Amino acid sequence: MTDTITQLMTDKTDLGRTVTQAVPRHRPLADGEAALAIETFALTANNITYAAYGDAMRYWDFFPSGHDGFGMMPVWGFATVTESRVDGLAEGARLYGYYPMAEELIVQPVHVTERGFFDGSPHREALPTPYNQYSRATEALGYAPDLADHQMLMRPLFFTSWMLADFLIDNDHFNARQLILSSASSKTAYGCAFALQQSGVRLIGLTSPSNKDAVESLGLYDEVLTYAEVEKVDATTPSVYLDFSGRGALAEALHDHLGSELVHHASVGSASTTDTDAVSDQLEPKPTLFFAPDQIRKRVGDWGSVKLYARYAQAERAFLERVSDANDPWMQVEEHHGLDAAAGVIRELVDHGGSARAGHVVRLR
Numbered sequence: 575m576t577d578t579i580t581q582l583m584t585d586k587t588d589l590g591r592t593v594t595q596a597v598p599r600h601r602p603l604a605d606g607e608a609a610l611a612i613e614t615f616a617l618t619a620n621n622i623t624y625a626a627y628g629d630a631m632r633y634w635d636f637f638p639s640g641h642d643g644f645g646m647m648p649v650w651g652f653a654t655v656t657e658s659r660v661d662g663l664a665e666g667a668r669l670y671g672y673y674p675m676a677e678e679l680i681v682q683p684v685h686v687t688e689r690g691f692f693d694g695s696p697h698r699e700a701l702p703t704p705y706n707q708y709s710r711a712t713e714a715l716g717y718a719p720d721l722a723d724h725q726m727l728m729r730p731l732f733f734t735s736w737m738l739a740d741f742l743i744d745n746d747h748f749n750a751r752q753l754i755l756s757s758a759s760s761k762t763a764y765g766c767a768f769a770l771q772q773s774g775v776r777l778i779g780l781t782s783p784s785n786k787d788a789v790e791s792l793g794l795y796d797e798v799l800t801y802a803e804v805e806k807v808d809a810t811t812p813s814v815y816l817d818f819s820g821r822g823a824l825a826e827a828l829h830d831h832l833g834s835e836l837v838h839h840a841s842v843g844s845a846s847t848t849d850t851d852a853v854s855d856q857l858e859p860k861p862t863l864f865f866a867p868d869q870i871r872k873r874v875g876d877w878g879s880v881k882l883y884a885r886y887a888q889a890e891r892a893f894l895e896r897v898s899d900a901n902d903p904w905m906q907v908e909e910h911h912g913l914d915a916a917a918g919v920i921r922e923l924v925d926h927g928g929s930a931r932a933g934h935v936v937r938l939r
């Protein structure tokens with residue numbers, strides 16, 4: 575075993591610039607610590623958003639980089655326990671969870687069960703618990719080996735997509751008859767469109783000209799328009815705006831065009847936000863942050879958590895099967911090897927958003 579591990583750090587002043595850095599390997603482990611060797615992780619615009627909100631929403635605090643001006647962009651992936659001084663957590667256990675782009679993560683597991691554990695490291699204590707949870711990658715817990723890459727890419731996104739669809743259905747779509755989704759090519763947006771297929775409302779996708787054909791070919795939206803075509807949206811129908819793009823000028827144009835027919839504006843993402851094009855909070859109706867944990871809490875109250883997660887698992891399975899359908903896949907997994915390759919993917923995602931049909935997976939082992 576080498577004395578150092580390599581980590582990929584993000585330049586906070588240029589999120590597309592990442593640099594590798596060797597840092598001392600933390601050994602020996604103390605009682606209560608475990609070492610996880612990171613095997614593979616997914617990269618989408620969502621990870622760039624973590625970095626963009628690194629300070630404001632404390633995403634930089636999960637995995638301190640130890641270097642001023644640099645942060646560790648969090649990713650979702652799989653790791654294996656290589657050394658453990660924790661009761662109930664054996665070497666060889668495989669875990670799905672939130673990781674730094676690095677060769678290894680040291681955790682202090684608490685609440686260790688057959689489902690997994692939470693990282694109780696002091697610096698993570700005040701951070702949102704869903705990000706501190708590590709789940710054992712067993713079939714009994716919904717891990718699907720045949721769809722592992724798709725699941726790793728989609729789970730953090732589709733859970734939000736599905737909860738958002740459920741929130742809309744639960745609120746009778748705010749009495750709207752059409753839903754307008756920006757960054758319609760993003761996995762989170764089209765996951766939401768998939769979950770709303772049977773809900774009886776018209777779905778309009780807004781996207782970049784370069785992604786229009788790809789979005790149309792999904793067959794999920796009743797109409798697909800480019801950002802320059804906002805005026806073609808039917809302005810005589812009560813509408814809800816689901817904003818995955820975070821484009822300020824687009825939001826303003828849509829509000830102007832729809833006027834009082836716009837009954838709700840949900841802010842879900844900022845896939846292509848730049849500092850100079852932020853969404854104004856002076857718009858009417860006021861953009862409302864969609865916060866999935868609120869709807870989760872509501873449904874745990876309505877249904878109980880067992881039924882909620884059983885329903886989610888069924889929806890996720892149907893979505894993953896459609897996304898990976900060999901005859902007409904919605905997403906092609908693109909494999910990259912090593913942290914240097916990850917740096918190239920990140921540059922492309924920040925500068926251009928990546929290819930709409932690609933799902934990037936990085937392997938470290």
Ligand SMILES: NC(=O)c1ccc[n+]([C@@H]2O[C@H](COP(=O)([O-])OP(=O)(O)OC[C@H]3O[C@@H](n4cnc5c(N)ncnc54)[C@H](OP(=O)(O)O)[C@@H]3O)[C@@H](O)[C@H]2O)c1
Nearest residue numbers: 618619620623757759760761762781782843844845926927
């Ligand atoms: N609130 C939550 O809990 C939550 C959870 C999951 C995801 N999200 C958010 O949802 C959004 C989509 O994430 P994702 O991972 O699903 O995205 P994705 O599949 O990687 O898709 C990215 C899309 O974003 C647009 N885009 C991004 N960067 C761009 C750039 N530099 N130039 C031009 N277009 C760019 C493009 O769509 P168009 O051409 O169609 O605009 C692109 O196809 C993100 O903001 C993410 O943070 C939020």
